[in-house]
Amino acid sequence: MELVSTDENLSENSPKLYSLSFKGNGNEYFGIVIVNFLLTIITLGLYYPWAKARQLQYLYGTTEFNNSRFEFHGTGKEMFKGFIKAIILVGILLGSYIGLILLNHPIFAILIYLTGIALLIPLAIHGSYRYRMSRTSWRGIRFGYRGDRNELMSKFFRDLLLTLITFGIYGAWLSIHLRNYVLSNIRFGNATFKYQGNGGEYLGINVKGYFLTILTLGIYFFWWKRELFEYYINNLVLIDDNKKIKLRTTATGGDFFQLYFINLLIIVFTLGIGYAWVVARSLQFLLSKIEITGNVDLEVIIQTEESFNDATGEDLSDMLDLGFVI
């Protein structure tokens, strides 16, 4: 007994290599996409939330981490309710904008519109993370987002103000501060994610990427993309007590060039129908280029996060086209 337990302790503390891969393929995903597209069209778009749930279920379900798949539990019904609420919110905003334009207060209308959008962005981020995370699980353990809405709002507006004052330069800090806050509030059961980025470094990568891309007539673009991907991945850790899981990417600029180039060929030569294959091969590529090491024991994670079923934020961020980081 004694011997066995020391053995376990040893293996617990020495760093392990975890595996992450995408097991889906374009053919299967194409079936889902085309069926969804058909249903969405014949229902005049009403099927969209269900279509989205199906697509997310497939993409999560085919993502395998250490021999177990992720699960997406969100349903079309939840997202449909959220969709309606999001439409009402956006409708009120657009309505007051058009109303003010017709009443001949164009400046006031634009001010209301921009303020409204600025308010909706942090609301959408907060809501979509709460929903998406609580609806995601791995080995039955839910993820969760514990960020505070008011804290996120005040950070967002402070940084937005600074961004306006600095003519956009502070925008690099704005996006990294948001990423730091949001990702560091994500939990996986009793384990916590932490993202530590720095606005200055991020700005540096982008300035360098921008100018070198111009100087090299676009060739550097792929190395710029690689550097950003590295910045997003390598600064993310999962912490469980004093144990950690670290992420690192092994992708090269050449890999990114190949990925983008072939994706472009697929899209152009299939007139967009090859979209499903582009998604599948991109995920396969990106996940295979992430190396995960650490000493967290993945068999002792405890369920801690409550479930949350209001998808308004999810749908709102869809409408604002915000995209999702994780």
Add this chain to the structure above:
Amino acid sequence: MQTEAKFFNGVSSKPIDVTLHLLISEKKLLIIVPDKEELYIPFVEINITHRDREMMMLSIGQPSCTLEIRNPNFSKIFLAEQVNNGTIWYHKLLNTGWKAYLLFASIVVTIIAAVYFLGIPFIAENALTILPRSIDKAIGEKVFEQVSESETIDTISSKLLTNYYTLLNSSAEKKYTFIVIKKDEINAFALPDGHIVIYSGILLKIHHQSELAGLLAHEISHVTHRHSMKILCKSVAGYIVISLLMNDVNGIMASLAQNANSLENLRYSRSFEKEADISGFEMLHLNQIDPHGMVSLFQVLKRQEKVDISGFLRTHPVTQDRIDYLTAKIKKEPYPYLNNLQLEHAFGVLEKQISDQDD
């Protein structure tokens, strides 16, 4: 039917090896946890959260337990038996295979094409009957504001042009405002609120009053048919449909689609030019003005075309086409016309004013 599976109890991430038995007649799934317990789960309480060739994942209850099953045969039978699940039709649809996918794809393409080429013009035409004329007025005024900020208005010539029009069409309501802009450009356009804007460049090329009558008749027809509003409605509707359809697809396809949309709008507006020519002709007929003026106006314009751009990409129909169909129409529907001395005079004054200014 039985299989091995991994079970997660929703409390900890520790995998538990279990054996599953499919109790088809009872519509239950039996989960046997070795040395511990046996769980009987009715099919209706089980959600399939994922299924692909290798793996099926089931989720049970709240807080959810998860089952990972790597046995395609078992998955297939389970799926077939789980008829109570409301989503079964979807899985059936998914399992229809390649031929069905191709069929779906062609149905989708047909629907999109039908909506785009039949639905949108229909919506645009009908939206217009709902939209009150006050919107035409508001939009026209806004555009005119911008035009008058960037261009120099020749007030004297504008007045003379208005004068000419009153003599041309005395019966018409006074809803048109004629504006001459001082610029050496061969151009004229009508705004939806009834502003008819003529550049001095085109007036310099016009040497007979019936040519001017033809030009004004054409532009006024644009207003009476609400052409610019129709184009606006159509391009907005087209834009909305395309951005909805292209929501998921990447930027390249979206921009391809947008460009195709503008080409289609161009074709749409070309049909309006022809309509304006024809109803301009009818307006000349009504006022007994020589319709050959319109033809000679196009001949003047044709001489100005330095580069011959193919008809496809131009907003206006190719000038030769316009000359041809107008000549044909004049031949088919001849009418007597008078030499209106008052009009001749009004045109002469305007022509002199324009050429004086040019020097």
